[in-house]
Amino acid sequence: MSSKKAAATRLNILQKAFELVYQNGYRTTSVDEIIATTQVTKGAFFYHFKNKDEMGLAMINEVMQPGMRKSLIEALPSNGNPTEEIYNMMESLLLKDPFFIIKYGCPAINMVEEMASYNEAFNKALSQLVIQWEEAITTTLEKGKTIGKINPDTNPKEVAQYIISGYGGIRNLGKIHGKPSYINYLSQFKKYLNTLK
Amino acid sequence: MSSKKAAATRLNILQKAFELVYQNGYRTTSVDEIIATTQVTKGAFFYHFKNKDEMGLAMINEVMQPGMRKSLIEALPSNGNPTEEIYNMMESLLLKDPFFIIKYGCPAINMVEEMASYNEAFNKALSQLVIQWEEAITTTLEKGKTIGKINPDTNPKEVAQYIISGYGGIRNLGKIHGKPSYINYLSQFKKYLNTLK
């Protein structure tokens, strides 16, 4: 029973918060900063969220989740050559997706780094995001096995986790070494993918 | 021309700060917190460091650098089988080194994640740490090439960066998935290393 305008205010807060958190980190982004850039007053903020962490959780679930879902999962068609598809997903994520700013890394990875050990609820929400990606990659690999394009003794879940951790790692290293490290990474990543054939 | 006691006070601050930062992050560890656990007064703290960031930089260079150096670089003997040595280094880092707490990840990686884009001086100091590790791995691989244990068209520097980013990634993912992800990672890491032979 919330008005369209109220829902818009809420979403606006979450989206602006997401951008600020992406660039500054969660704990170092203040509520005052969020309401300043959102042009929303403190009363409105704390009307929609009972505290900062509740907002943070909503931000993960309602903005980060769907956004990452689009970038990560929908980039995986899963019908042709699995290794090629996975490579293309990674390449487009690292080099083509205009959302990401190299020096700021990946918002989801950053959030895991900062908040996983600090807040159990955040940990769960972020874990679900990772698991979704994991499942998408796992599915791609399993289909690959049935059509004989992936080695039968490949462990899809294990491989999926390895790929995700590689992604997180290069997003982090890219913060200090910049784009060239992305290129190097992709080159070795391709070699690894070939071990799965 | 500083007394032994003064030097001890300074080092004590840096070491306690390192532990706190490892578990809470740099920006969310306050000077008050550091001096409380160090049993040092504010006067002493700001006598030794002109501000928090100068302390942070000293912490990276004087505590994190040598500590990581010991864990990372000296774990690489570099005379026998290079792929085996690199695998062992990674395994001992992830599973045997008693310093690391899985849910808190790796202090150096955390610091890169949090501070690389926030402070240029921190970025440089952390970058040097990473480059040292990179060089150690590169050397191992180059020696491996001369004795014919590493494929001649392997690019050692590129591989070293890939390995380091993988390490950072799994330290991060381990925060939400725990130790099993370390095991999975090592299994796939071994497969990757075999592509270098």
Added chain:
DNA sequence: ATAAAAACATACTAATTAGTATGTTTTTGG
């Protein structure tokens, strides 16, 4: 149209932050 609830606005508070001003105590070289 109107009463009630929802949505927002303003002005506060108590705690925490990095850092400073102004001391007192230790240490050190001569």
Added chain:
DNA sequence: CCAAAAACATACTAATTAGTATGTTTTTAT
């Protein structure tokens, strides 16, 4: 031993923090 410098201690400050108390304005259902 003793003056000067080094090393520390205490008490502050101004800014920022998350959150609240108490309003006013908008929406909504009737």
